[in-house]
Amino acid sequence: MIATESLSKRFPRVTALDRLSVDITPGVTGLVGANGAGKSTLIKILLGLSPASEGRAAVLGLDVATEGSAIRESVGYMPEHDCLPPDVSATEFVVHMARMSGLPPSAARERTADTLRHVGLYEERYRPIGGYSTGMKQRVKLAQALVHDPKLVLLDEPTNGLDPVGRDDMLGLIRRIHTDFGISVLVTSHLLGELERTCDHVVVIDGGKLLRSSSTSDFTQATASLAVEVTDTDEHPDGTAALRAALDRAGLTASPARRGADGAPASDHLLLVDVEGEETYDAVRDAIAGLGLGLVRMEQRRHRIAEIFSSDSDGSDSEGNGNGGAVDAV
Numbered sequence: 001m002i003a004t005e006s007l008s009k010r011f012p013r014v015t016a017l018d019r020l021s022v023d024i025t026p027g028v029t030g031l032v033g034a035n036g037a038g039k040s041t042l043i044k045i046l047l048g049l050s051p052a053s054e055g056r057a058a059v060l061g062l063d064v065a066t067e068g069s070a071i072r073e074s075v076g077y078m079p080e081h082d083c084l085p086p087d088v089s090a091t092e093f094v095v096h097m098a099r100m101s102g103l104p105p106s107a108a109r110e111r112t113a114d115t116l117r118h119v120g121l122y123e124e125r126y127r128p129i130g131g132y133s134t135g136m137k138q139r140v141k142l143a144q145a146l147v148h149d150p151k152l153v154l155l156d157e158p159t160n161g162l163d164p165v166g167r168d169d170m171l172g173l174i175r176r177i178h179t180d181f182g183i184s185v186l187v188t189s190h191l192l193g194e195l196e197r198t199c200d201h202v203v204v205i206d207g208g209k210l211l212r213s214s215s216t217s218d219f220t221q222a223t224a225s226l227a228v229e230v231t232d233t234d235e236h237p238d239g240t241a242a243l244r245a246a247l248d249r250a251g252l253t254a255s256p257a258r259r260g261a262d263g264a265p266a267s268d269h270l271l272l273v274d275v276e277g278e279e280t281y282d283a284v285r286d287a288i289a290g291l292g293l294g295l296v297r298m299e300q301r302r303h304r305i306a307e308i309f310s311s312d313s314d315g316s317d318s319e320g321n322g323n324g325g326a327v328d329a330v
Protein backbone atom coordinates (compact mmCIF):
# COMPACT_ATOMS: atom_id res chain seq x y z
CA MET A 1 0.00 0.00 0.00
CA ILE A 2 2.70 2.45 1.08
CA ALA A 3 6.48 2.23 0.89
CA THR A 4 8.90 4.91 1.99
CA GLU A 5 12.64 4.81 1.63
CA SER A 6 14.87 7.08 3.66
CA LEU A 7 12.19 9.77 3.53
CA SER A 8 13.13 13.10 5.09
CA LYS A 9 11.38 16.43 5.41
CA ARG A 10 13.32 19.38 6.73
CA PHE A 11 11.82 22.72 7.63
CA PRO A 12 14.18 25.61 8.41
CA ARG A 13 14.05 24.95 12.16
CA VAL A 14 12.79 21.39 12.42
CA THR A 15 13.44 18.01 10.86
CA ALA A 16 9.88 16.68 10.68
CA LEU A 17 10.83 13.34 9.08
CA ASP A 18 14.26 11.84 9.41
CA ARG A 19 15.20 9.05 6.97
CA LEU A 20 11.99 7.14 7.50
CA SER A 21 11.82 3.75 5.78
CA VAL A 22 8.63 1.80 6.29
CA ASP A 23 6.39 -0.61 4.36
CA ILE A 24 2.66 -0.63 5.00
CA THR A 25 0.66 -3.63 3.81
CA PRO A 26 -3.14 -3.93 3.22
CA GLY A 27 -5.31 -3.81 6.34
CA VAL A 28 -5.70 -1.27 9.11
CA THR A 29 -2.42 0.34 10.16
CA GLY A 30 -1.97 2.75 13.03
CA LEU A 31 0.64 5.50 12.86
CA VAL A 32 1.43 6.53 16.42
CA GLY A 33 3.54 9.38 17.71
CA ALA A 34 3.33 12.31 20.06
CA ASN A 35 2.23 15.71 18.80
CA GLY A 36 4.91 16.95 16.45
CA ALA A 37 6.30 13.46 15.70
CA GLY A 38 5.78 13.97 11.97
CA LYS A 39 2.52 12.12 11.30
CA SER A 40 0.71 14.88 9.41
CA THR A 41 3.87 15.72 7.49
CA LEU A 42 4.15 12.09 6.34
CA ILE A 43 0.51 12.07 5.21
CA LYS A 44 0.96 15.27 3.20
CA ILE A 45 4.00 13.82 1.45
CA LEU A 46 2.14 10.57 0.72
CA LEU A 47 -0.69 12.54 -0.90
CA GLY A 48 1.81 14.37 -3.10
CA LEU A 49 0.81 17.68 -1.48
CA SER A 50 4.20 18.47 0.00
CA PRO A 51 7.56 17.48 -1.49
CA ALA A 52 10.03 15.44 0.55
CA SER A 53 13.48 16.95 1.13
CA GLU A 54 15.11 13.60 0.50
CA GLY A 55 14.27 9.95 -0.10
CA ARG A 56 11.37 8.31 -1.91
CA ALA A 57 7.84 7.19 -1.27
CA ALA A 58 5.21 5.29 -3.24
CA VAL A 59 1.51 4.89 -2.54
CA LEU A 60 -0.32 2.05 -4.36
CA GLY A 61 2.83 1.75 -6.46
CA LEU A 62 2.63 5.41 -7.57
CA ASP A 63 5.53 7.79 -6.97
CA VAL A 64 4.53 10.64 -4.64
CA ALA A 65 6.91 13.07 -6.35
CA THR A 66 5.44 12.71 -9.84
CA GLU A 67 2.05 11.01 -9.56
CA GLY A 68 0.31 12.98 -6.81
CA SER A 69 -2.96 13.51 -8.65
CA ALA A 70 -3.24 9.82 -9.58
CA ILE A 71 -2.64 8.98 -5.91
CA ARG A 72 -5.35 11.40 -4.77
CA GLU A 73 -7.82 9.77 -7.20
CA SER A 74 -7.41 6.41 -5.46
CA VAL A 75 -6.84 7.57 -1.90
CA GLY A 76 -9.21 9.24 0.58
CA TYR A 77 -7.92 11.78 3.08
CA MET A 78 -9.45 12.91 6.36
CA PRO A 79 -7.52 15.94 7.62
CA GLU A 80 -6.91 16.53 11.30
CA HIS A 81 -8.26 20.03 11.69
CA ASP A 82 -11.72 21.42 11.27
CA CYS A 83 -11.97 22.31 7.61
CA LEU A 84 -15.68 22.02 6.85
CA PRO A 85 -17.72 24.88 5.38
CA PRO A 86 -20.32 25.83 8.02
CA ASP A 87 -23.02 27.11 5.66
CA VAL A 88 -23.67 23.99 3.59
CA SER A 89 -25.23 20.68 4.58
CA ALA A 90 -23.29 17.41 4.85
CA THR A 91 -25.08 16.17 1.74
CA GLU A 92 -24.13 19.21 -0.32
CA PHE A 93 -20.53 19.09 0.85
CA VAL A 94 -19.99 15.38 0.30
CA VAL A 95 -21.67 15.51 -3.14
CA HIS A 96 -19.29 18.35 -4.01
CA MET A 97 -16.27 16.32 -2.87
CA ALA A 98 -17.50 13.31 -4.86
CA ARG A 99 -17.81 15.50 -7.96
CA MET A 100 -14.30 16.86 -7.31
CA SER A 101 -13.08 13.26 -7.32
CA GLY A 102 -14.57 12.77 -10.77
CA LEU A 103 -17.91 11.03 -10.10
CA PRO A 104 -20.80 12.02 -12.40
CA PRO A 105 -23.69 13.90 -10.71
CA SER A 106 -26.10 11.00 -10.21
CA ALA A 107 -23.39 8.61 -8.95
CA ALA A 108 -22.10 11.37 -6.64
CA ARG A 109 -25.57 11.77 -5.08
CA GLU A 110 -26.09 8.04 -4.66
CA ARG A 111 -22.66 7.44 -3.18
CA THR A 112 -23.12 10.41 -0.85
CA ALA A 113 -26.39 9.02 0.54
CA ASP A 114 -24.83 5.57 1.04
CA THR A 115 -21.67 6.92 2.63
CA LEU A 116 -23.43 9.30 5.01
CA ARG A 117 -25.70 6.46 6.12
CA HIS A 118 -22.68 4.26 6.61
CA VAL A 119 -20.99 6.79 8.91
CA GLY A 120 -24.21 7.23 10.87
CA LEU A 121 -25.57 10.58 9.65
CA TYR A 122 -29.27 10.44 8.82
CA GLU A 123 -31.81 13.33 8.89
CA GLU A 124 -29.07 15.70 10.11
CA ARG A 125 -27.41 15.43 6.74
CA TYR A 126 -29.67 18.15 5.34
CA ARG A 127 -28.81 20.68 8.07
CA PRO A 128 -25.91 23.16 7.79
CA ILE A 129 -22.65 21.69 9.09
CA GLY A 130 -22.06 24.77 11.29
CA GLY A 131 -24.61 23.42 13.79
CA TYR A 132 -23.06 19.95 14.06
CA SER A 133 -21.34 18.48 17.12
CA THR A 134 -17.65 17.54 16.90
CA GLY A 135 -18.59 13.88 16.46
CA MET A 136 -20.90 14.68 13.56
CA LYS A 137 -18.23 16.83 11.91
CA GLN A 138 -15.72 14.01 12.21
CA ARG A 139 -18.24 11.74 10.49
CA VAL A 140 -18.66 14.20 7.62
CA LYS A 141 -14.88 14.36 7.23
CA LEU A 142 -14.78 10.57 7.16
CA ALA A 143 -17.63 10.39 4.62
CA GLN A 144 -15.90 12.75 2.18
CA ALA A 145 -12.76 10.59 2.42
CA LEU A 146 -14.77 7.48 1.48
CA VAL A 147 -17.25 8.80 -1.06
CA HIS A 148 -15.22 8.06 -4.19
CA ASP A 149 -14.61 4.44 -3.12
CA PRO A 150 -10.85 4.72 -2.61
CA LYS A 151 -8.51 1.76 -2.19
CA LEU A 152 -6.82 3.39 0.76
CA VAL A 153 -7.81 6.11 3.24
CA LEU A 154 -5.44 8.24 5.29
CA LEU A 155 -7.16 9.37 8.51
CA ASP A 156 -5.36 12.04 10.53
CA GLU A 157 -6.36 11.87 14.21
CA PRO A 158 -10.01 10.94 13.55
CA THR A 159 -10.80 10.58 17.26
CA ASN A 160 -9.56 14.08 18.14
CA GLY A 161 -11.99 16.00 20.30
CA LEU A 162 -14.38 13.07 20.79
CA ASP A 163 -15.66 11.83 24.14
CA PRO A 164 -15.04 8.15 25.07
CA VAL A 165 -18.28 6.92 23.49
CA GLY A 166 -17.63 8.98 20.35
CA ARG A 167 -14.10 7.54 20.19
CA ASP A 168 -15.37 3.98 20.41
CA ASP A 169 -17.95 4.63 17.70
CA MET A 170 -15.34 6.18 15.44
CA LEU A 171 -12.89 3.30 16.03
CA GLY A 172 -15.66 0.81 15.19
CA LEU A 173 -16.42 2.69 11.98
CA ILE A 174 -12.76 2.68 11.02
CA ARG A 175 -12.51 -1.05 11.56
CA ARG A 176 -15.59 -1.59 9.38
CA ILE A 177 -14.13 0.48 6.54
CA HIS A 178 -11.75 -2.40 6.10
CA THR A 179 -13.93 -5.37 7.01
CA ASP A 180 -17.04 -4.24 5.07
CA PHE A 181 -15.48 -2.57 2.05
CA GLY A 182 -11.94 -3.96 1.85
CA ILE A 183 -10.49 -0.44 1.95
CA SER A 184 -7.08 -0.23 3.61
CA VAL A 185 -6.65 2.36 6.33
CA LEU A 186 -3.73 4.34 7.70
CA VAL A 187 -4.92 6.05 10.88
CA THR A 188 -2.86 8.35 13.08
CA SER A 189 -3.18 8.86 16.81
CA HIS A 190 -1.07 9.90 19.75
CA LEU A 191 -2.78 7.22 21.84
CA LEU A 192 -1.30 3.79 21.39
CA GLY A 193 -4.07 2.20 23.48
CA GLU A 194 -6.86 3.09 21.08
CA LEU A 195 -4.96 1.84 18.04
CA GLU A 196 -4.23 -1.48 19.70
CA ARG A 197 -7.91 -2.34 19.46
CA THR A 198 -8.44 -1.16 15.91
CA CYS A 199 -5.31 -1.89 13.93
CA ASP A 200 -3.64 -4.98 12.50
CA HIS A 201 -0.30 -3.25 12.43
CA VAL A 202 1.22 -0.35 14.32
CA VAL A 203 4.01 1.99 13.20
CA VAL A 204 5.51 4.25 15.86
CA ILE A 205 7.46 7.38 15.00
CA ASP A 206 9.19 9.86 17.23
CA GLY A 207 10.97 13.01 16.13
CA GLY A 208 10.42 11.91 12.53
CA LYS A 209 12.27 8.62 13.05
CA LEU A 210 10.88 5.12 12.94
CA LEU A 211 10.85 3.60 16.41
CA ARG A 212 8.99 0.45 15.64
CA SER A 213 6.80 -1.23 13.05
CA SER A 214 5.13 -4.47 14.01
CA SER A 215 1.85 -6.35 14.09
CA THR A 216 -0.47 -5.29 16.89
CA SER A 217 -0.34 -8.71 18.52
CA ASP A 218 3.47 -8.61 18.72
CA PHE A 219 3.20 -5.15 20.12
CA THR A 220 0.66 -5.82 22.82
CA GLN A 221 2.33 -9.04 23.89
CA ALA A 222 5.54 -7.13 24.30
CA THR A 223 3.88 -4.33 26.18
CA ALA A 224 0.99 -5.74 28.20
CA SER A 225 0.99 -5.25 31.89
CA LEU A 226 -1.48 -5.75 34.66
CA ALA A 227 -2.13 -3.20 37.39
CA VAL A 228 -2.86 -4.90 40.70
CA GLU A 229 -3.92 -3.30 43.97
CA VAL A 230 -4.44 -5.24 47.18
CA THR A 231 -5.47 -4.50 50.76
CA ASP A 232 -3.21 -4.74 53.80
CA THR A 233 -4.03 -7.27 56.54
CA ASP A 234 -2.90 -7.75 60.15
CA GLU A 235 -0.66 -10.55 59.01
CA HIS A 236 0.70 -8.47 56.09
CA PRO A 237 0.66 -4.78 57.12
CA ASP A 238 2.23 -3.92 53.76
CA GLY A 239 0.16 -6.10 51.45
CA THR A 240 1.74 -4.64 48.31
CA ALA A 241 5.28 -5.54 49.41
CA ALA A 242 4.15 -9.03 50.44
CA LEU A 243 2.52 -9.56 47.06
CA ARG A 244 5.55 -8.27 45.22
CA ALA A 245 7.75 -10.76 47.06
CA ALA A 246 5.30 -13.59 46.36
CA LEU A 247 5.15 -12.73 42.66
CA ASP A 248 8.90 -12.61 42.57
CA ARG A 249 9.03 -16.12 44.01
CA ALA A 250 6.54 -17.20 41.35
CA GLY A 251 8.95 -15.93 38.68
CA LEU A 252 6.89 -12.87 37.68
CA THR A 253 8.21 -9.35 37.26
CA ALA A 254 6.31 -6.75 39.27
CA SER A 255 7.20 -3.12 39.86
CA PRO A 256 5.50 -0.13 41.52
CA ALA A 257 3.36 1.90 39.10
CA ARG A 258 4.72 5.08 37.67
CA ARG A 259 2.41 7.85 36.60
CA GLY A 260 -0.36 6.33 34.51
CA ALA A 261 -1.30 6.83 30.87
CA ASP A 262 -4.53 8.31 32.07
CA GLY A 263 -2.66 10.82 34.20
CA ALA A 264 -3.17 8.74 37.36
CA PRO A 265 -0.51 9.60 39.92
CA ALA A 266 2.26 7.21 40.87
CA SER A 267 1.09 4.92 43.63
CA ASP A 268 2.95 2.84 46.16
CA HIS A 269 -0.12 0.64 46.40
CA LEU A 270 -0.25 -0.27 42.75
CA LEU A 271 1.91 -2.99 41.26
CA LEU A 272 2.50 -3.41 37.55
CA VAL A 273 2.98 -7.03 36.60
CA ASP A 274 4.44 -7.99 33.21
CA VAL A 275 1.96 -10.23 31.43
CA GLU A 276 3.74 -13.21 29.96
CA GLY A 277 0.63 -15.12 28.93
CA GLU A 278 -2.79 -16.24 30.12
CA GLU A 279 -1.20 -18.02 33.09
CA THR A 280 0.00 -14.71 34.55
CA TYR A 281 -3.56 -13.82 35.57
CA ASP A 282 -3.99 -17.10 37.45
CA ALA A 283 -0.60 -16.76 39.09
CA VAL A 284 -1.47 -13.28 40.40
CA ARG A 285 -4.85 -14.46 41.69
CA ASP A 286 -3.23 -17.46 43.41
CA ALA A 287 -0.52 -15.32 45.01
CA ILE A 288 -3.12 -12.91 46.42
CA ALA A 289 -5.36 -15.72 47.68
CA GLY A 290 -2.32 -17.53 49.16
CA LEU A 291 -1.45 -14.43 51.23
CA GLY A 292 -5.07 -13.92 52.29
CA LEU A 293 -5.09 -10.34 50.90
CA GLY A 294 -8.14 -8.59 49.50
CA LEU A 295 -8.04 -7.74 45.80
CA VAL A 296 -9.00 -4.11 45.19
CA ARG A 297 -8.41 -4.14 41.46
CA MET A 298 -6.70 -6.01 38.70
CA GLU A 299 -6.80 -4.31 35.33
CA GLN A 300 -5.04 -4.30 32.01
CA ARG A 301 -2.93 -1.17 31.87
CA ARG A 302 -2.68 1.06 28.86
CA HIS A 303 0.82 2.27 28.35
CA ARG A 304 2.11 5.60 27.43
CA ILE A 305 4.31 5.20 24.42
CA ALA A 306 7.15 6.58 26.49
CA GLU A 307 6.76 3.82 29.06
CA ILE A 308 7.14 1.14 26.42
CA PHE A 309 10.14 2.63 24.75
CA SER A 310 11.99 3.68 27.85
CA SER A 311 12.21 -0.01 28.73
CA ASP A 312 12.62 -1.20 25.14
CA SER A 313 16.22 -1.54 24.16
CA ASP A 314 15.69 -3.62 21.02
CA GLY A 315 13.39 -1.22 19.11
CA SER A 316 14.01 -0.46 15.47
CA ASP A 317 15.79 2.72 16.34
CA SER A 318 19.09 2.12 14.65
CA GLU A 319 20.35 5.59 15.52
CA GLY A 320 20.50 4.80 19.21
CA ASN A 321 18.00 7.56 19.84
CA GLY A 322 17.66 7.54 23.59
CA ASN A 323 14.93 10.14 23.95
CA GLY A 324 12.05 7.80 24.70
CA GLY A 325 10.55 10.57 26.81
CA ALA A 326 9.94 12.63 23.71
CA VAL A 327 7.15 10.28 22.65
CA ASP A 328 5.29 10.87 25.85
CA ALA A 329 1.71 10.72 24.56
CA VAL A 330 -0.51 13.47 25.88
Ligand SMILES: Nc1ncnc2c1ncn2[C@@H]1O[C@H](COP(=O)(O)OP(=O)(O)OP(=O)(O)O)[C@@H](O)[C@H]1O
Binds near residue numbers: 015016036037040157
Ligand atom coordinates in the same frame (compact mmCIF):
# COMPACT_ATOMS: atom_id res chain seq x y z
N1 LIG B 1 4.91 23.99 7.29
C1 LIG B 1 5.74 23.83 8.33
N2 LIG B 1 6.74 24.69 8.56
C2 LIG B 1 7.61 24.51 9.59
N3 LIG B 1 7.54 23.48 10.46
C3 LIG B 1 6.55 22.58 10.29
C4 LIG B 1 5.59 22.71 9.21
N4 LIG B 1 4.74 21.66 9.29
C5 LIG B 1 5.12 20.93 10.36
N5 LIG B 1 6.21 21.47 10.95
C6 LIG B 1 6.93 20.93 12.12
O1 LIG B 1 7.28 19.60 11.85
C7 LIG B 1 7.12 18.78 13.00
C8 LIG B 1 6.16 17.64 12.69
O2 LIG B 1 4.85 18.16 12.51
P1 LIG B 1 3.58 17.26 12.18
O3 LIG B 1 2.41 18.17 12.03
O4 LIG B 1 3.89 16.36 11.06
O5 LIG B 1 3.44 16.41 13.51
P2 LIG B 1 2.27 15.44 13.94
O6 LIG B 1 2.92 14.18 14.37
O7 LIG B 1 1.23 15.36 12.88
O8 LIG B 1 1.69 16.16 15.21
P3 LIG B 1 0.22 16.75 15.43
O9 LIG B 1 -0.61 15.60 15.84
O10 LIG B 1 0.44 17.76 16.53
O11 LIG B 1 -0.20 17.37 14.15
C9 LIG B 1 6.62 19.71 14.09
O12 LIG B 1 7.74 20.09 14.86
C10 LIG B 1 6.07 20.89 13.34
O13 LIG B 1 6.18 22.06 14.12
